[in-house]
Amino acid sequence: MKRTSRDIRTANRYEVLRQIIATSPTSRQELAAATGLSLATVATLVGELLDLRMITEVGFEDSAGGRPRGLVAVNTSGGALIGVDIAETYVRVELFDLALNVLARADEDMRPGESRPEQVVGHVAAAVGSVVAQAGVEGARVLGVGVSVPGQVDRDSGVAEYAPNWDWHDVPLLDLLSEHIAYPLYMDNPLRACAVAELWFGAARGSGDAVVVNLGTGVGAGLVLGGGLHRGVSNSAGEWGHTTLVLDGRLCHCGNHGCVETYVGAPGIMVNLRELAADSALLHPEDQTATIDALARGVAAHDPVALKVVRDTARYLGAGIADLVNLFNPEVVVLSSWVAATLGEPLLHEVREAVARHALRRPLAATQIVLSPIPTDPVCLGAATFALEGALQAVGLRTVAKRTTPARSRTAPPS
Amino acid sequence: MKRTSRDIRTANRYEVLRQIIATSPTSRQELAAATGLSLATVATLVGELLDLRMITEVGFEDSAGGRPRGLVAVNTSGGALIGVDIAETYVRVELFDLALNVLARADEDMRPGESRPEQVVGHVAAAVGSVVAQAGVEGARVLGVGVSVPGQVDRDSGVAEYAPNWDWHDVPLLDLLSEHIAYPLYMDNPLRACAVAELWFGAARGSGDAVVVNLGTGVGAGLVLGGGLHRGVSNSAGEWGHTTLVLDGRLCHCGNHGCVETYVGAPGIMVNLRELAADSALLHPEDQTATIDALARGVAAHDPVALKVVRDTARYLGAGIADLVNLFNPEVVVLSSWVAATLGEPLLHEVREAVARHALRRPLAATQIVLSPIPTDPVCLGAATFALEGALQAVGLRTVAKRTTPARSRTAPPS
DNA sequence: GGGGTTAGGAAAGGGGGTTTACGAAGTCTC
DNA sequence: GAGACTTCGTAAACCCCCTTTCCTAACCCC
The missing domain is CATH 3.30.420.40 (ATPase, nucleotide binding domain)
Incomplete structure (x- = not known):
């Protein structure tokens, strides 16, 4: 709530380091252009990071006929x-x-x-x-x-x-x-x-407003607003999993009915599958990972049941994400966590279509929906x-x- | 996205004027305590506002044995x-x-x-x-x-x-x-x-995070995040009325089904009433205002149909607001606009109960739900x-x- | 090897907020 | 009633942040 000039410095420091990590090696000129800061400020911040040994000077780059640009890169052995x-x-x-x-x-x-x-x-x-x-x-x-x-x-x-x-x-x-x-x-x-990972290194980098939708065993939405993480008054913002998607729908372990989590998290997807084909070979009771993996393979092999389950799941997910798009009007919605990574492009494709059906035209036009580009956990x-x-x-x-x-x-x- | 030290000044200027309007007449001491700013800064900002003739000095107030505090008040004829x-x-x-x-x-x-x-x-x-x-x-x-x-x-x-x-x-x-x-x-x-009105003069004053729920002919949610209005990337954030509350529910004019607006806006409430008792004397087809007024009178007179309609509406509204509470973790949720003002306390009471049934315990505990205290439009x-x-x-x-x-x-x- | 060009650092400047010092304006006490 | 005490409010000094400007460093080309 209370902002001070020091926060500006911290935010700029973050931004410069983010940029260096993303485009390492890079020059001060490039950093200034990318961050919108003046060269002097970038130079000061780069100096700080050099003093901290978080980055190092790694050589020079030709400039168009003048003094070469000094290059800095992350100091991988600096910590x-x-x-x-x-x-x-x-x-x-x-x-x-x-x-x-x-x-x-x-x-x-x-x-x-x-x-x-x-x-x-x-x-x-x-x-x-x-x-x-x-x-x-x-x-x-x-x-x-x-x-x-x-x-x-x-x-x-x-x-x-x-x-x-x-x-x-x-x-x-x-x-x-x-x-x-x-x-x-x-x-x-x-x-x-996950939200911070996307903000620093993933699809939300550089976005003022982004929503990171987490599809794992649980479901949540990390909110990036104004270039920073929104935490809420008691650090519990982003509990999207227990949003009511279907009034009087499936019973959730939270005690309510129809929560998003009961339809689009790994357990919810298993229910979607069971309701469609209880005896499906895709279903591995008691093993979420195996089931989602099987689904992904089924989709790749054009298994009609798998396709239908992904479409159904995307329908729920799309309705939920459309709500987020309408509400936040973000630049980007990132699908993250292992379920999203496993189901990948086919899920993304269906989700985009479902969101397009539900969201309002104007906010939808301003929003991209992407898979997390982060390859590791x-x-x-x-x-x-x-x-x-x-x-x-x-x-x-x-x-x-x-x-x-x-x-x-x-x-x-x-x- | 890009913050500068000037923004801090602007925010502080807003804050000081807000405080003066709210507690006019007031002293510099009181303003400093309320805003958390130093006396020197408050004095400078007060000086600016005096120069602008937006406020005036209106006398003195006894201090405990020292120089009296100068009082400033809004200059009602200053503009x-x-x-x-x-x-x-x-x-x-x-x-x-x-x-x-x-x-x-x-x-x-x-x-x-x-x-x-x-x-x-x-x-x-x-x-x-x-x-x-x-x-x-x-x-x-x-x-x-x-x-x-x-x-x-x-x-x-x-x-x-x-x-x-x-x-x-x-x-x-x-x-x-x-x-x-x-x-x-x-x-x-x-x-x-409405959101800005609440932020400056209403129930959201001083809150870092607040949600202003608008119940009128249309429905929306103004988002106050980090002490300022969240606009989103294309200034369309807050479109809460077309959030899916009931998948495959009532048809909405936006083309989707089950939007919040079809259950809790004035037209939605009329549908709630019609579904319950199509021949009710409370119902004034083609006249939203008259119907909502009649409902309010009915509730005051303990009319069972009116009570039931308000309870049903509150059930939908509570589910929707609970989602907002989980998602944003705000300090306060304000019910604003004419439908909320007309139905007043009885609606608030039912909504609080419904939210308590749906929201997660932790965020719920941090959130107050109130009616807008603003008496005018x-x-x-x-x-x-x-x-x-x-x-x-x-x-x-x-x-x-x-x-x-x-x-x-x-x-x-x-x- | 000088002139042109570009990079980068140092200094100056403008904005903001806070701390400190001091004068102003009261009350209290002897 | 004068001096001591208290409290308010302004002015000055200071620190932080960013930008602009100036100047030197380092390279290219002719």
């Missing part, structure tokens, strides 16, 4: 970021370099019984240790760890207020994790992780991005120390 | 604002003083045939002339005219891109009006007018507020003229 995706049945941890390439990955399965916070914390700590060891980076180079927990999260205090999977209430997860992990910790939920990437944002936000505080004691820069930074 | 509400069957124009009190009003009826832009412009020009004459203000004191047109509007160019009522396409309404009206003109649609008020915002935005440009030629301040300003 590491860790993203943690805590899900219902597994914990996945990925370690990224600063170009957000995956350097190491660790998966831990969680058995249905393992629902106590300490157990989850144990898995996370083990996996984090594992990726650091695998990647062979010194611990001091890890800039931060972002953690995604499904449910309602207070990102500032690091408390998982409510996680329905394990019936957690007000678990101080970040405090528990900090006993095992010495790096700066950040936390939010997978919905917003978007939740891990987004979680790592929280850590990256955190590392960039703290920059302002260092200027004093840097100026007064430049000689000390060789001193090992406190971990 | 006038005009709000124009163009609707399907009428044009209403109101003239306000700077405290946003109505000084004069003019209504013009429009016959069904009168759909040509020139005819509408004629009505508006006549009504604007009428209110200026009634109020007896010199023309030079009118700071601006805000115009609300239903439909899709480009507020910058002043073009009504699409107005379904009269089948207008790309009518340059503001250009046409400027031939008859010499004051600065601003334009947007009634949805956003919110569309006119909001339209006038557009003019007020416009007058405040131009402030920065005057400083040079003021400094270099203070002697010229008596020169008549260009109209």
Whole structure:
């Protein structure tokens, strides 16, 4: 609510680094053109990032007859970021370099019984240790760890207020994790992780207003408004999965009827399939992944049942997305998460048609609907991005120390 | 998207004036406390507003044993604002003083045939002339005219891109009006007018995130996000009326089925009534206002049919609002426009219950649902507020003229 | 090797907000 | 009734941010 000039700086810093990561290597000129900032400001920000060793100078580029442009690129060895995706049945941890390439990955399965916070914390700590060891980076180079927990999260205090999977209430997860992990910790939920991943590295980059529709086991919509994530007053904005799509429709685990999630999430799609052909070979009861995979293969093979299920699903999804288009008038709607990735183009095609049928003409004309271009796990990437944002936000505080004691820069930074 | 430090100034100017209007007379101390700004900044902004003659010093207030606080209040004779509400069957124009009190009003009826832009412009020009004459203000004191047109509007160019009522396409309404009206003109649609009215003077004042639900002949949702109006990429955000509430439900004039508008707008409520009791004496076919009035009286008299209709309507409305609560996680949801005002507390009560049944617990707990506290026509008020915002935005440009030629301040300003 | 061209840094300038210092305008106390 | 105390409000100094302008660096071409 309260804006200060410092926020402008932070936003610009984000924007410049985003641009460098996206088009690395690049020149200051190009950055200025892309961001709309003046050359002087870009130069200052690039200087800051060079001081932080997040980027390096990597050579020169010919200019049309004048002094060559200096090129900067992400300093892949300048630090590491860790993203943690805590899900219902597994914990996945990925370690990224600063170009957000995956350097190491660790998966831990969680058995249905393992629902106590300490157990989850144990898995996370083990996996984090594992990726650091695998990647062979010194611990001091890890800039931060972002953690995604499904449910309602207070990102500032690091408390998982409510996680329905394990019936957690007000678990101080970040405090528990900090006993095992010495790096700066950040936390939010997978919905917003995906949204931030799209905002930084995916289809929402450069968009003022975008909606990131998450199709996984759960369903949600990350809202990018005014170039930043909309969190709402208690950090729970984006709960689109429990929007009523069919009044008095299917019963949802939330207690209501007709929620979007009961029609277009992985479990909902399985219901769509079962209602159409209960004995279909595509259906793998108890295994969402296998079913969605089978559907995707069925569509590729022109299986009529699979085609019909995708069309039905797209019909529900299209109606829901049309509502979002009308309501937000976004530049782009991104379909993200594993269900969207698995069903891919055929789903996209049907969804576009369904949205066109339902949305109002004017907002529809201004909106693109696309699949997420992110090839890896978007939740891990987004979680790592929280850590990256955190590392960039703290920059302002260092200027004093840097100026007064430049000689000390060789001193090992406190971990 | 691109933020500059000037935006901060503008936002603070708005905030200070809002606060003065709300709590006039008030002291600088109080303003600083309410806005969170420093005393120095408040003093500067108050000085600007004094220079503009939008406020005046009106005396002193005792302080606890020290120098008395100077009090400032809105200068009601410092200017006038005009709000124009163009609707399907009428044009209403109101003239306000700077405290946003109505000084004069003019209504013009429009016959069904009168759909040509020139005819509408004629009505508006006549009504604007009428209110200026009634109020007896010199023309030079009118700071601006805000115009609300239903439909899709480009507020910058002043073009009504699409107005379904009269089948207008790309009518340059503001250009046409400027031939008859010499004051600065601003334009947007009634949805956003209501939202701005609530943001400045109503229940959304001081809220970072709010949703203004408009229940009139049409239905919409004004989105206040981050303390400002969310417009979307093509200024059409907030089209909530055509959100699918019942898949394959009632046919809507937009061509889809089950839109919110077909259940909770005035025509929708009439359908609810007809479905329940087609021969009810409450029903006045062809007259929305009379029917809604009759319903309100029926509820007051405990008429079972009226109670049931309100409950049914609230059920639809509650489901829809619950979706908004989940999606935006706002601080407050405001029910605005004439249907909400007419049905009042009984509707609110039922809606609250219905929302509580549908919304998720956490976001629900953070959200209040209230009736609009604005007693007059919110569309006119909001339209006038557009003019007020416009007058405040131009402030920065005057400083040079003021400094270099203070002697010229008596020169008549260009109209 | 000088002139033309382009890149990039340094300094100046304009806008914004806050902190600090001080004069202004009261009350309280002796 | 004068001095001490309190509180308000303005002015000045300061920090932050971005942009514009100036100048030097570095390259090309002739």
